[in-house]
Amino acid sequence: MSKQTVLIVEDDPWLAEQHARVLTKAGYKTSISPHAEAAIDAVDDVHPDVIVLDMLLTGSTAFALMHELQSYGDTSVIPIILCTNLAADMNLDDVKPYGVQRMLDKTSMLPDDVVTAVRSVL
Amino acid sequence: MGSTRGKHEQLVGGILGDGLPSLIAAAHELKSPLALVRQLSLMLEAGDITDVERQRMLRQISLTSERALRLTSDLTRSARLDDALFELEPINPQELCKDIVHELRPLFEAHGRNVRLVPHKHPLLLVANRDLLRRIIMNFGDNALHYADSKGIVEIQIHTLQSGKVIRLGVRDYGPALSSDMWRSLKTKLALAPQSVHARPESSGLGLYIASQFADAMNGEIGVTRHRDGATFYVDLSSSQQLSLL
Numbered sequence: 001m002s003k004q005t006v007l008i009v010e011d012d013p014w015l016a017e018q019h020a021r022v023l024t025k026a027g028y029k030t031s032i033s034p035h036a037e038a039a040i041d042a043v044d045d046v047h048p049d050v051i052v053l054d055m056l057l058t059g060s061t062a063f064a065l066m067h068e069l070q071s072y073g074d075t076s077v078i079p080i081i082l083c084t085n086l087a088a089d090m091n092l093d094d095v096k097p098y099g100v101q102r103m104l105d106k107t108s109m110l111p112d113d114v115v116t117a118v119r120s121v122l
Numbered sequence: 123m124g125s126t127r128g129k130h131e132q133l134v135g136g137i138l139g140d141g142l143p144s145l146i147a148a149a150h151e152l153k154s155p156l157a158l159v160r161q162l163s164l165m166l167e168a169g170d171i172t173d174v175e176r177q178r179m180l181r182q183i184s185l186t187s188e189r190a191l192r193l194t195s196d197l198t199r200s201a202r203l204d205d206a207l208f209e210l211e212p213i214n215p216q217e218l219c220k221d222i223v224h225e226l227r228p229l230f231e232a233h234g235r236n237v238r239l240v241p242h243k244h245p246l247l248l249v250a251n252r253d254l255l256r257r258i259i260m261n262f263g264d265n266a267l268h269y270a271d272s273k274g275i276v277e278i279q280i281h282t283l284q285s286g287k288v289i290r291l292g293v294r295d296y297g298p299a300l301s302s303d304m305w306r307s308l309k310t311k312l313a314l315a316p317q318s319v320h321a322r323p324e325s326s327g328l329g330l331y332i333a334s335q336f337a338d339a340m341n342g343e344i345g346v347t348r349h350r351d352g353a354t355f356y357v358d359l360s361s362s363q364q365l366s367l368l
Binding site for chain 2: 002011012014015018021022025066085106107109111
């Protein structure tokens with residue numbers, strides 16, 4: 001069975017690398033995009049099974065990306081896990097219409113939480 | 123290519139762009155490096171990593187901590203600007219920038235990027251406070267690192283303007299270009315709220331806001347020029363007349 005792919009959209013390269021490290025150890029294939037424009041290309045290229053998305057991105061915001069993904073039938077079904085410093089100020093129900101199924105608080109999450117979140121939405 | 127300039131108001135009790143109180147902006151800027159350091163530390167604690175990974179993560183922790191400390195130090199300096207007397211002196215910008223490149227290089231190399239000085243042909247002197255000017259250029263360097271593309275080179279450039287009366291020190295990144303929409307947004311924000319200059323419209327812009335305060339304290343000005351393939355953040359300062367007297 002081929003590995004499931006997680007697209008990590010994160011503009012801090014070392015945090016992206018950290019997420020990729022734990023996800024790879026857990027058996028997932030990962031791809032990293034530093035900004036929303038690159039993520040849109042990556043969605044076409046790697047066909048991710050799930051997207052781990054930083055809320056504040058260089059360039060276009062995460063909302064612009066989520067809106068774009070929701071515009072197409074095939075991409076609208078990709079589960080999104082928001083990983084953000086702003087989790088305390090956000091409500092999961094407010095972002096569910098954008099395809100967000102889980103929210104991780106960067107300031108309090110444990111390294112393996114990203115794996116748990118990915119497993120829970122696949 | 124376009125260019126825009128910004129001024130500032132007092133940081134303490136002031137308001138940054140997007141209606142963010144300055145304290146919140148500072149807290150937000152510090153959250154990211156602290157969250158990364160925490161993640162890496164927890165990973166190291168867990169132990170299931172190779173020696174190579176461990177060394178890399180330790181290096182990332184120290185460099186990220188240094189960046190966060192630079193910001194806290196800049197914030198403290200910024201909050202005390204009014205209380206302090208700043209000695210303005212003739213400074214050789216080329217020598218200063220050479221030192222800054224030397225200091226920034228490990229951070230850039232750890233990100234797989236390069237920073238270099240584009241030397242100016244003729245000797246120059248400008249009037250500035252060495253510490254504040256250093257902080258401004260370091261700040262621009264941090265900003266450029268964040269936005270430079272993965273194989274990007276960041277250049278520190280020195281130019282003369284107004285027949286040599288003004289010296290411009292610029293930090294040029296080759297990151298994603300500001301789109302026309304983003305550029306318009308940046309210009310609008312500067313026009314409506316000239317107290318803050320944003321790196322990119324989505325950032326809190328705190329670092330550049332502080333840089334504008336430091337520049338103002340030296341009778342200088344910061345600004346940004348948009349290029350097709352990135353941006354240059356610059357500070358303009360008066361040149362020293364000492365060389366012409368020799």
